[in-house]
Amino acid sequence: MDFRTCVNIQKEWDIVGARQFGRDFSKKLGFGIVDQARIATAISELARNIYLYAGSGKICFDEVENVGSRGICIVSLDTGPGIKDISQVMEDGFSTSGGLGAGLPGVKRLMDEFDITSKEGEGTEIRVVKWVR
Amino acid sequence: MAKKLKEILVDNSNNLVHMWLEEVAEKQKEVTNSSISQDLFENTNREFVNIIFGSVEKESLTSDLDRFTERVINLGWPLSYLTDGLQLFKRVAIEFLIEHEELEVSVPEVLRNVDELVNPVINQLVNEYSGSWENTVSLQRVALQELSAPLIPVMENITVMPLIGTIDTERAKFIMENLLDGVIKHHAEVVLIDITGVPVVDTMVAHHIIQAAEAVRLVGSTCILVGIRPEIAQTIVNLGIDLSKFPTKSSLRKGFTAALEMTNQMIVQTNSEEQTIEELIDSLDRSEQS
Numbered sequence: 001m002d003f004r005t006c007v008n009i010q011k012e013w014d015i016v017g018a019r020q021f022g023r024d025f026s027k028k029l030g031f032g033i034v035d036q037a038r039i040a041t042a043i044s045e046l047a048r049n050i051y052l053y054a055g056s057g058k059i060c061f062d063e064v065e066n067v068g069s070r071g072i073c074i075v076s077l078d079t080g081p082g083i084k085d086i087s088q089v090m091e092d093g094f095s096t097s098g099g100l101g102a103g104l105p106g107v108k109r110l111m112d113e114f115d116i117t118s119k120e121g122e123g124t125e126i127r128v129v130k131w132v133r
Numbered sequence: 134m135a136k137k138l139k140e141i142l143v144d145n146s147n148n149l150v151h152m153w154l155e156e157v158a159e160k161q162k163e164v165t166n167s168s169i170s171q172d173l174f175e176n177t178n179r180e181f182v183n184i185i186f187g188s189v190e191k192e193s194l195t196s197d198l199d200r201f202t203e204r205v206i207n208l209g210w211p212l213s214y215l216t217d218g219l220q221l222f223k224r225v226a227i228e229f230l231i232e233h234e235e236l237e238v239s240v241p242e243v244l245r246n247v248d249e250l251v252n253p254v255i256n257q258l259v260n261e262y263s264g265s266w267e268n269t270v271s272l273q274r275v276a277l278q279e280l281s282a283p284l285i286p287v288m289e290n291i292t293v294m295p296l297i298g299t300i301d302t303e304r305a306k307f308i309m310e311n312l313l314d315g316v317i318k319h320h321a322e323v324v325l326i327d328i329t330g331v332p333v334v335d336t337m338v339a340h341h342i343i344q345a346a347e348a349v350r351l352v353g354s355t356c357i358l359v360g361i362r363p364e365i366a367q368t369i370v371n372l373g374i375d376l377s378k379f380p381t382k383s384s385l386r387k388g389f390t391a392a393l394e395m396t397n398q399m400i401v402q403t404n405s406e407e408q409t410i411e412e413l414i415d416s417l418d419r420s421e422q423s
Contacts, residue, residue: 015301045372102372102374110372
């Protein structure tokens, strides 16, 4: 898949970079202030997951279109250890790092579409879409 | 052999300088920077090439080179100006030597010798330049750390911690430490954490705030989270973060009022005399206007 822009996540500060880019991009697409905050938060969660669990990876951004409506598509890619039990990480309150365990289920609630594929030992790909209302 | 090549270069320095200046001017046309005056650019170029020659001639790094680098850094010119300049110098020198008639040295030999002459200069410049950047970055880091978690005792028993900017793990640690130290030092009963300036509250930030508030509760004080903007409130709800364990308020003002109530304090206005005078002046102003 060909993306317009990708932000590499290697250091903790890269999360801020990705978030800032996502915010600007969503602003350009015409999202309101609340949705901008939602998108920025979702990116923050995804990027932090990469930083915490996979070590390095990237967040890619693209514009999507569907019968008259526009949206932002964000894909988080890494080649980390992968997720063993996806249904478990999608449960509220599950965390392996002592966090709140609201990250991935939270992202799902923040965005309109949520798609996750992961293979143990190979990495994880999470694709989320938010439509402009 | 290297000696001879060097001599040829030094003997023909005028030619080389001329060629180099032309090349650099050509290069400059491609990346025109209007903020740099032509005069300054030419002078710097001249100085630069003299310093290169100085270093090549002495085959050692001069203090002139250090001073020049420092100046370029202070002017804020990009590193590429220096590296491009030196690459061009290498090219000019190699071309010149190869075209030189009385030369009975093979081409690889020429390349190797010129490399040996110019590379130390390049290394020195790049080191100096990146060193200066590293220095700037570390200074900014320190400056940022100083800003990161201030605790302001505003009244007896009430302190405020305004948070501005992104919270990363390192800063979260600072916040926790400062908060607890401050609570004990200032005997604060109520601490207001103001997150108006925090751009994004994700689970990690929320987690740290919850932990800090819990720690404050353990030392016997109360934490009020203030400055929650509407969009942040919505994302917190979407994320499903439970902040019900401690009081929250939309603004610092409301939080402060709540804190006053909790500590059984009140702000009363004094100087009623002064106020009546002000009112008098106000009414006079109004009557004048009408």
